[in-house]
Amino acid sequence: MPAVLPLGQPVPDDGTLPPEVAARVRAAAEAGEPRTFSLYVHVPFCTVRCGYCDFNTYTAETFGPGAGRGDYWESAVAELDHAVAALERSGVPARPLHTVFVGGGTPTLLPASHLVRILAEARERFGLAEGAEVTTEANPDTLTPEYVAELAEGGFTRLSVGMQSVVPHVLSTLERTHTPANVPAAVAAARAAGLEVSLDLIYGTPGESLADWRTTLEAAVAMAPDHVSAYSLIVEEGTRFGAQVARGQVPDVDPDLQADEYLLAEELLSAAGFRWYEVSNWAHDPEGAGVHRARHNVAYWRDQDWWGVGPGAHSHLAGVRFWNAKHPAAYAQRLATGVTPAVGREIPDDDARRLERIMLAARTVEGLPLAEVRDGMDPETLRARVAALIADGLVDGPAALAGTVVPTLAGRLQNDRIVRDLAGF
Template sequence: MPSILPEGDPAPDDGRLPAHVARRVREAESAGAPRTFSLYVHVPFCEVRCGYCDFNTYTAEDLGPGASRSSYAGTVTGELDFAAGVLAASDVPARQLETVFFGGGTPTLLPAADLVGILGRAREVFGLAPGAEVTTEANPDSVTARSLAELAAGGFTRVSFGMQSAVPHVLATLDRTHRPENVPAAVGWARDAGLEVSLDLIYGTPGESLEDWRTTVEAALALRPDHVSAYSLIVEEGTKFGSSVKRGVQADVDPDDQADKYLLAERLLAEAGYRWYEISNWALDPLDEGIHRARHNMAYWRDQDWWGAGPGAHSHLAGVRFWNAKHPAAYAQRLATGVSPSVGREEPDAEARFLERVMLGVRLSEGLETSVLDVAPDGGAQARGEIAAMIAEGLLDGRAALAGRIIPTLQGRLLDDAIVRRLAGF
């Protein structure tokens, strides 16, 4: 969750949503394509702030009334109650949660009982759909066999470990606190608890060789996780990394190096039975049945609905986006006084929504329907010409295009931004 909030209009203190939100939800249901509903819970606490991190996180244990680690669960459950009231007052049809995701920060710095308590309150006020996916992020050194067992018993189904690297000097550069040997132990405990396991990796760290990256991917595969995410390191302004690069203390990332590492990851993962379903995500899926994909993230990429709870958390309901106060103390104070934690709201226009649809769609293995291009100002004529050109250049799958879908090839995945620009006409 990026730490910089977007610009937008002020959100009302009572949180009431525009009338067309409820209408759109009902229309989607009547059309046989109901909008799914998810919950994101932001936990902003970390032991150490990593040098590359641009998320809304804090290392202090106490950030003010209602914003300490010990009181945070009570504050978030207060927002869940507030959210249920807002949806009812806005006449939005009740929907059960299909997915719940605890992110951060490091959610597992809170006691497992607190996380289970938040989930329990979500179950009470919204309901959980049968087979709902419930995930928490975790650092490998922030869990124990007992805490993971408690999470599983409380309704969690999945844990996403921030492994990042299996090479000590790379972990040190990234300011990660765990040792490589923490990862197999944590994965084993999660397996014993009956949880699905995802491992998050980062490639392209300055000083990381191609062999270092191979070591990391092979170490992850040796644990046979259900899911792997691999993200290229991005140097953001305002971070420790960004400052070091700007001052010339540290080398910037190398796009060619990152491309080589992406191609290596794709080859190793594919050989091990993992299929890509989003540019940075692979699921263990030898028979191509769609199993083990992160359903919560799929809800984001498919433009579904979610409520984001916690400081700086973003929500999306039927085209309306809103976000909470960034600082935990300000967030907690608003809730304590009966005021909506949401401080900003926006509703992207047709052009912005078209661009977003293209950006998200071409990242997925299921692709983007070519019919989406019909809403472009010229009816999609220019974009369709670009599709033909990009097929010839080896960036798009020609057979998929004949079937009405825009799907990038492996080479196209490396040039995703260029594909988006050409389809969107800029």
């Protein structure tokens, strides 16, 4: 969740959606390409706010009724009720949940029974599609075999573990609270409970060497996860880390080192049977069958629909975007008084949607169909730009000639260039 919400347009108090939502959902279904519907639940609580984090998180245990670790689940369920009513009122056809993702913050600071209760209430209201993926993020420090078993018994299918690094000084710089030994213990608990496992890594932390990063990657591979996400550290303005860099207390990230670290990640992960499917994501897939991809994130990248529950959570339904009150107290108060928690919405125009589609699709192994670019650029200019990207080794030549832009390994490192050229900047 971004730290600053856009202004947008006002939302009716009852949350009624613009009529185009229902029309687009129905049209997609009639065309044989139904839009999937997912649920995101934001849990805004953390024990420590890491210096690099710009998500909507809080270290206080409570902000009043419905806005604390002990009773937050009640507000989340109240929003589920609001979502059902708003969708019915707007004439949007009912759809089962394709995926559910609980993120944060640190969702596993809440009792497992609370996460299971939210899931059960969502299932009761919307239903779950057959084989639905149900994930929660987790800090290794918060997990026990009993906690993980309760999640699995309650319907969760996947655990996304915030590993980040196994090198103590890197964890210290990132202000992570767990020790390296917590991670394999969490993975073992997840395996014993029958859950899929994803490991989240961060590279490019100031003071991290290429050897440090290799140590982390080798440790991750040794745990045999189903999925690995590796994100380059970005120094965000307004974070404590950003202020420290600005004052010279902490060195800024080194983009050249980050590029080397990315190449090392691709080398070691691919050798271990992982295949990239998005610039920052690899799924264990030795046979190339597309298994173990994070289906919730794939739904984002493919412009599908989701409802975001929680403070500051964003939702997207058939081209309409809206977002909730950011502070937990304001969020809970709005729900308690029967008012939608959404405080703003927008309907991006065609140019904005085209740019977003380019930005997302050009990061994936499926690539960006050139047919989706042609309407915004004259044919000669587009051909010249694609030819230049091929000549510079940034996109796959045969795929582009067949009508789809797929980034090469070098293109993954210079993805901004691909997006800039195809968007017409």
